[in-house]
Amino acid sequence: MRALTFVPGQKGTLDVEEVPDPEPGRGELLVQGLALGICGTDRELEQAEYGWPPPGRERMVIGHESLGRVLESPDGSAFSPGDLVVGVVRRPDPEPCGACAHGEFDMCRNGRYTERGIKEIDGYGSQKWTVEAAYAVRLDPSLADVGVLVEPASVVAKAWEQIERIGSRTWFDPHTLLVTGAGPIGLLAALFGRQRGMEVHVLDRAPRGHKSDLVEALGGTYHSASTLEPFAKAKPDVIIECTGAGQLVIDSMITTAAAGIVCLCGLAPGGRTHRVDAGVINRDIVLENDVIFGTVNANLRHYRDAAAALAAADRGWLERLITRRIPLSRALEAFQPDENDVKAVIDLTS
Numbered sequence: 001m002r003a004l005t006f007v008p009g010q011k012g013t014l015d016v017e018e019v020p021d022p023e024p025g026r027g028e029l030l031v032q033g034l035a036l037g038i039c040g041t042d043r044e045l046e047q048a049e050y051g052w053p054p055p056g057r058e059r060m061v062i063g064h065e066s067l068g069r070v071l072e073s074p075d076g077s078a079f080s081p082g083d084l085v086v087g088v089v090r091r092p093d094p095e096p097c098g099a100c101a102h103g104e105f106d107m108c109r110n111g112r113y114t115e116r117g118i119k120e121i122d123g124y125g126s127q128k129w130t131v132e133a134a135y136a137v138r139l140d141p142s143l144a145d146v147g148v149l150v151e152p153a154s155v156v157a158k159a160w161e162q163i164e165r166i167g168s169r170t171w172f173d174p175h176t177l178l179v180t181g182a183g184p185i186g187l188l189a190a191l192f193g194r195q196r197g198m199e200v201h202v203l204d205r206a207p208r209g210h211k212s213d214l215v216e217a218l219g220g221t222y223h224s225a226s227t228l229e230p231f232a233k234a235k236p237d238v239i240i241e242c243t244g245a246g247q248l249v250i251d252s253m254i255t256t257a258a259a260g261i262v263c264l265c266g267l268a269p270g271g272r273t274h275r276v277d278a279g280v281i282n283r284d285i286v287l288e289n290d291v292i293f294g295t296v297n298a299n300l301r302h303y304r305d306a307a308a309a310l311a312a313a314d315r316g317w318l319e320r321l322i323t324r325r326i327p328l329s330r331a332l333e334a335f336q337p338d339e340n341d342v343k344a345v346i347d348l349t350s
Ligand SMILES: [Zn+2]
Pocket: 092, 093, 096, 097, 098, 099, 100, 101, 105, 107, 108, 109, 110, 111, 112, 113
């Protein structure tokens, strides 16, 4: 079979190579890989910004946004051949820390967790892969064309779960949501907001086009802008910040309604400084009982929540999030960012 592999820590090593078929271990499923989503993390791995190979090996299989179909399942497992599945990315650290010991590996405290396709375990970018049945999630069969979006949606499902848990500290009935950044995470966050009946605004620097069409198809409002100026008066109850752009991150902290929640999902590059009035930010957060929090990764329940949210969404809308489908033989093209992309996906079957 063919797999998309690279040497972590070395640029220019990503390639499609012939490798032996994987052998499922005890309690594992053997899965036919159907599709692999590519995100910023994969591009950073390809650029050798981080990444750790399995112990004792140089190359590893890349890929953490999976979709496959079960070929073989262990006797007595909850899975059957033919099931559409996604594999979870993270595994608990071996120690384990308190969070991992309680199954909360997405909140690992010591950083010694491992991750498929990123940190010490082969990823899902191969024509066949194996996964422990306990770390596989079955999807509705109708998600065959879009199930590759479950992993990014799991990150969004966790973000929403955390927002709702924080909100539940007091009376909580949020009406308006602002999402900054109309990439896959931002657009999925907007979808989840609409599924909760909220008035949804999405801000992105891109001019009107495919992204604004997607937002408006949800019943949301698109703002082609690079500052939060449009929200200076009518402040949103919840902001989900997906750009990591320093000024937007700072401005989001003072742009919520009272008891506002700012969920930071984006990653800022280091090395850029911003002049801020710390007193204004401090006063705004304290006097409004605001909460600002960060979130990353997802637990098993978030994958299940994500699968349910996608199953309840319009399939045509989800398909429009996938702006490029690239055959495995030309997989490297998916790592070239395209400004018209929302999500690039590698077809592992061709
Ligand atoms: Zn841990």
